[in-house]
Amino acid sequence: MGLKSDEIVIRGGKPLIGRIEVRGAKNLATKAMVASLLGDTPSILKDVPDISDVNVVRGLLSIHGVRITDPARGELILDPSNVETAHFAEIDAHAGSSRIPILFCGPLLHRLGEAFIPDLGGCRIGDRPIDFHMDALRAFGAIVDKSYNGIHLTAPNGLKGANIELPYPSVGATEQVLLTAVLAEGVTELRNAAIEPEIMDLIAILQKMGAIVNVEPNRVIFIEGVKSLNGYTHRAINDRNEAASWAAAALATKGDIFVEGAKQQDLMTFLNVFRKVGGEFDVHEDGIRFYHPGGELKPVVIETDVHPGFMTDWQQPLVVALTQAHGTSIVHETVYENRFQFTEALNDMGAKIVVHKDGLKDVQRRVARRDFEQAAVITGPTPLHGADIRVPDLRGGFSHLIAALTAEGESKITNVGIIARGYEHFVAKLRKLGADFDFAG
Incomplete structure (x- = not known):
């Protein structure tokens, strides 16, 4: 689990392709x-x-x-x-x-x-x-x-x-x-x-x-x-949140990742949205293959919710892929009020994301509105370019990794130790998938 450094330099623009494993949640x-x-x-x-x-x-x-x-x-x-x-x-x-x-x-x-x-x-x-x-x-x-x-x-x-x-x-x-x-x-x-x-x-x-x-x-x-x-x-049950994160990475980088240990029954809501965006997946007994089939990604409207709804832990990695969708996507975050902090770094990389700190009230909704909820409006596609980023939290940090892997050019990401809180051996997995990176320092 130990990292050589708390800072990583990623050279993006390369699809993630290969097979990795997720274990206990x-x-x-x-x-x-x-x-x-x-x-x-x-x-x-x-x-x-x-x-x-x-x-x-x-x-x-x-x-x-x-x-x-x-x-x-x-x-x-x-x-x-x-x-x-x-x-x-x-x-x-x-x-x-x-x-x-x-x-x-x-x-x-x-x-x-x-x-x-x-x-x-x-x-x-x-x-x-x-x-x-x-x-x-x-x-x-x-x-x-x-x-x-x-x-x-x-x-x-x-x-x-x-x-x-x-x-x-x-x-x-x-x-x-x-x-x-x-x-x-x-x-x-x-x-x-x-x-x-x-x-x-x-x-x-x-x-x-x-x-x-x-x-x-x-x-x-x-x-x-x-x-x-x-x-x-x-x-232990396998980690569905990590599986969804790698699925989003495959979609954003136009890659093809087989996630060993991913379970369809625990990811059904995510899989529906993944397919609506334009991703494809093949369910196998030992895992799920997630891939970008080519063509344009489509915008979606997402409302996070408690299970069996769309999990809040899934929206951050998927937002990176939505920056590459053709049109306007909306994510209503109803669980945590500050979960869009990570979008500031994405905007620095070229994304067009507007966060509405009081949410969007005059829209048709399926999930009951909460007083503190926020909404993010993502307009795409926008090419992403490298930038210097400091990881703010666990899921946001993995989203920054995905963005750096998607972007053209070089990105330096600091405070990556936070990612090790919930992603087992993520550095080794990135290497297996062909990511181009080095530790700084």
């Missing part, structure tokens, strides 16, 4: 590692990606006494038999900019009766309020004390099942409730839950551990608390 593997805290016996997680977010969770588990071994590539054995309280400074140091520590709350309250959460970081793509998490934990009976450097939680009377309705189907808050409710006394009813494939895979893990979780229609989940849980053996 960042948004599942890290949560599955946290779930191991709930078991009385060791857990085995397979297809774990070699990304920095996994290393963050690994460090956090280690300082809490979880013994972690690597018997094979992409496989972790997590033994929680000696879980202990960690010092606040250690948690803060290991967490870095990650927001994953908040999901330790429920499991640690069950195991130790307390949890410490530092100030939370993460990608600067918009407000990710922790109120949903704290309100849910209070509903279970946790006492939340905020201080200048973080949050201290206790559960002097244990955690009890609760009736919880989320204001928005937040993935993180849904995970919080699941990880807390499975050992809480009584029944928990969660309404307006997220139902992403990674959530379903986490539920499958919890069921393997001995949990009783029923997924009902209309985003309702019932969890019957049990006395104890065992460890699990599980192979």
